[in-house]
Amino acid sequence: MVLLVSLAHMIKKPQPSTSPDRRGFMRGVLTMIAGGFALLGPLLGGLALLLDPLRRNRNETSGAFIMVARLASLPANGIPMKFDILSNRKDAWNHYSNVPVGSIYLRRTKNEHLAAFNIICPHAGCFVQIDSQKPQFNCPCHESQFHFDGTKANPNNPSPRGMDPLQVEIRNGDEIWVQYQSFKTGISERIPTS
Amino acid sequence: MRRLLKWIDDRTGLEKVIRSALFNEIPGGAKWRHTWGSILLFMFAVQAITGMALWMSYSPSTRSAWESVYYIQHVMQLGWLVRGIHYYAAEAMVVLVLLHVIQKIWFKGYRKPRELMFWIAMAMALVVIGFSLTGYLLPWDQQGYWSAKVRTHIMSLSPVFGTYLERLTIGGEHFGHHTLTRFFALHAGVLPVVFSGLLLARMMLVRRYRKQAFEETAKTEVNVSSFWPGQALKNAIACLAVMGLVMLMTLKPQWFGFTHIGMGAPLAAPADPTDLYAAARPEWYFLFLFQFLKYFPGEKEVLGAIFIPSLILGYFVIMPWVAKVRIGHYFNILVSIGLLTGAFWLTYSAKMEDATNANYIAAGEQAHEKAQRAVELASGPTGIPEQGALHLLHHDPKTLGPILFAAHCSSCHRFDGHDGTGKVPLDTSSAPDLKGFASRAWLTDLLKPEHIATKRYFGETAFRNGDMVRFVNKKVSQFDKEEKVALERAIKALSAEAGLSRQAKVEEAEADLIVLGKEDLGYELGCSDCHAFHFEDDDADGPDLTGYGSREWMKSFISDPGQKRFYGENNDRMPSFLTEGILTPTEIGLLVDWLRQDWYEPLPK
Incomplete structure (x- = not known):
């Protein structure tokens, strides 16, 4: 004008x-x-x-505890295992119930506790894999490496922070519940996103 | 700013181009009838802007087209406005391109050397009609779906290539995903390119003609003025006027004869290949053709649908040559007026026929209800499932209950005196009226001597002379005051067995009464002589009253009323709907939910 x-x-x-x-x-x-x-x-x-x-709400399931697996399905040797998170999801006009919305790694720690990590690499959002040679996580996109406890395994790691830990709870004896969340990637701070 | 413009101009020579466009000399000065080009260009720009905004939210597949349009219309911000403008601007455009052609004929706009301008005007009209034909299907609603069905059928009538043409258009043998992708690609890709080309060609020709005319008349014509600002102002005002009308139609469609509720464009229920849309009519500007085809029954249809329109179109193409003959121009005008009058008359008679056609009016009302229900369900707490919005309607008791009842129950039963859909069957009923079955009111009347043996209950059944009627006539009529109070409690208790959602509040408040009523029903009043009620009773030969009228009880009853739990061997004529394979468990469930008035209803705003 x-x-x-x-x-x-x-x-x-x-x-x-x-x-x-x-x-x-x-x-x-x-x-x-x-x-x-x-x-x-x-x-x-x-x-x-x-x-x-810009005015659509975030996914309302974010931050809620979700039943992921039973204790028996997790190996005792501390090797992490990948589990899918099933949850309800809104995609514009469609409502889905119990569809995969993400994945996590679960493992037993030394003192009979559990640790959970979001599978998303904090660097650029790829899915982190378990290395086939060494006991560590390996991101296929830009070679970020992490120990099984989630910390960075390599000082030249492109990732600005270690893997994102998630809250785990045992409920009803043997059910593993995880508070599923994703965090903003590319920064050293952990800021939850939907 | 000045420096920036200069920088751009040094590299593009833009100023010269703009200058020559703005100060293009127009012989005869600014005129309203020179505004056509800019109006068409402007409307095209409006359609491009709104179209692209819609495009970003539209999903062309049979499971998501209606759903995404619903989402645009009812959820996204100002989606209804954008869709409304796009819809009504399209209607305005149809009128504009037709007027454009007529204006060219009237003012001899097709005489040498302007034949091309005339044909371009005609091509524009055809392309705009193409826009409308393809765009109409995109929401994949009942209206668009059945209209497109008829049109592709007409297409298939064309000689030699008909069936191939039809198959290519719909992308296969049946309407489906590829019909939508093809229509969408035509609507948003091919046709816009063609229309832009026509607009560009038109603009180039106009400038060329003006230049020629200017050179011829420059010496004699005094009133020569440049495009800017005189003609530009007229153009802008004309565009504003057209757009004002479009906005008014968007905001108040009811003022223009549209019957849907609310603002913006209409959206019918999702396309349902199993439910013929009896309210289907083409857009108003095609009504004349619809009416015209009524005069070509059976095999003659191809004459009215293909041959005669092609002939007329062909005549329009050769109009410039006809005009060369003496009085040829006046003949052209005469033909145009004749055709227009014919079209007006046909449109008018189509409207008049529909106005008095009771079936059409009823179909229209049903279509409105279904469209509204689809939106209610889609906006409900469950949202739209993966299978699409049609799945919601196909599992909605409020929508399907009346249809199932009319088809399978209304030959004996009634619902409030009709067959569920509002029609009264010709045969009289021979079984109870099921409106409000198991509700307090229904049971209260059942237990009255003056009602039980009437048509509304057992009057026309084998139970007319049965134990229940005898009990009501002999015993209940003799009840003393105390027993009457007990009966009232018992009715409340029995009705509570059904767990009807619309009685939930009252039943919660009267929980104590209902506990007492259970005692009355089970021991005091003599019901348990024939009926079992919360205990095993092998002697009971009347229906089990445990859970009477509940979803489970009714489903089981309809599935097989001859079970020992219900009428056993005393069952009159009622079929076993599940065991005889008449209805599926899902259908029985829908029927029961409808009878129990158990369906999703949005909270009043």
Whole structure:
């Protein structure tokens, strides 16, 4: 709009003799106003529709404890195992119940406790794998390496922080419940996202 | 700013281009009838803007098209506005391109050297109609689906290539995913490119003609003015006027004869291939064709649908040559007026026929209800499942209950005097009216001597002379005051067995009475002489009253009323709907939920 108005200013009529300039200028401004008004509805509506995702709520299941597995399914030797997180999920108009929303690693620690990590590499969001040679996690994307306790295994690790630990609870004797959360990647601080 | 513009201009020469566009000399000065080009360009821009915004939220597949359009219309911010503008601007555009063609004919706009302009105007009209035909299907609602079905059927009538053409259009033998992807690609990809090309060609031709005309008349014509600002202002005002109308239609569609509720564009129920949309009508600007086809029954349809329209179109193409003959131009005008009058008359008679067609009006109302119900369910707590919104309607007791009842129960039973859908069957009923079955009111009347042997209950059944009727007539009519109070309690207790959600509040408040009522029912009033009630009773030959009217009880009853638990050998004529394979367990469940008025209802706002 501003650009157009200044254009209208700049471009002087080649033969200024045919009509008084002031009248021509007023008409020019009126043209801009009328044109602007006509486009107002579609432009504003389109913009609002475009920006709609900004006002959608986060996934409400985030931060809730979810039953992941039973104790018996976890090996005693401390080797981590991958488990999928099943949860309810909203995807625009669809509501899904019990669909995979992410994965975690679970392992037994020395003192008969459990440790859980989000599978997502804190560097760039890839899925971390268990190394086939060494007892450690290995990210296939940019070679981030982590010990099984989640700490960084290599000082040149591209990841800004260790793997993200999650709260684990044993309920009803042998059910493993995990508070599933994801965190913003690429920074050393842990800020939960949906 | 000035320096930035200069920087750009030094590298592009933009100023010269803009200058030549703005100060393009127009012979004869600014005129309203020179606004066509800019209106068409403007409307196209509006459609492009709103179209792209919609595109970002639209999903072309049979399981997500309606769902994504519902989401745009009812959930996303100002989605209804954008969709409304797109919809009504499309309607305005159809009118505009047709007027454009007519204007060209009227003002001899097709005479040498402007034949091309005329054909471009015609091509624009056809492309806009193409936009409308393809766009109409995209929401994958009942309206669009059944309209497109009819149109592709008409297409298949065309000689030689008909079936191939149809198959190519719908992307296979049946309507499905590829129908939508094809229609969408045409609507948002192919046609916009073609239309842009036509607009560009038109613009180039206009400038060329103006230049020619200017050179010819420059010496004699006094009133020459440049495009800017005189013509530009007229153009802007014309665009604003058209857009104002479009906005008004979007905000108040009811003022323009649209019957849907609320603002913006209509959205019918999701496309259902198993449910013919009896309210299907083409858009208003195609109504004349719809009416026209009524005069070509059976095999003659191809004449009215393909040959005659093609002939008319062909005549329009050769109009510029006809005009060369003496009075040819006036003949063209005469033909145009004749065709317009015919179209108006056909549209009018179509409207008039529909206005008095009771079936069509009823179908329209049903369609409205179904559309509204689909939105209610989609906005409900369960959301839309993976299988799509149609799945919701196909598992909705409120939608399917009446249809199942009318089909399978209404030959004997009634629901509030009708067959569930509101129609009254021709045959009289021969079994109880099931509206409010097991509710307090229903049971209270059942136990009244003046009602039990009427048509509303057992009057037309084998139980007319049975023990129950005898009990009510002989015993209940003689009840003293105390027994009457006990009976009232017993009714409340029996009705509580059903666990009807609409009585839940009252039953919670009267829990104590209901406990007493159970005693009355089980021991005091003599019901247990024939009925079992919360205990084993091998002698009982009336239906078991434990859980009477509950979902489980009713499902089991409808599945097989001849079970010992119910009527046993005394069963009258009622079929065993499950064991005889008449209904599936799901259907019985839907029927029971509907009879119990157990369905999702949104909270009033």
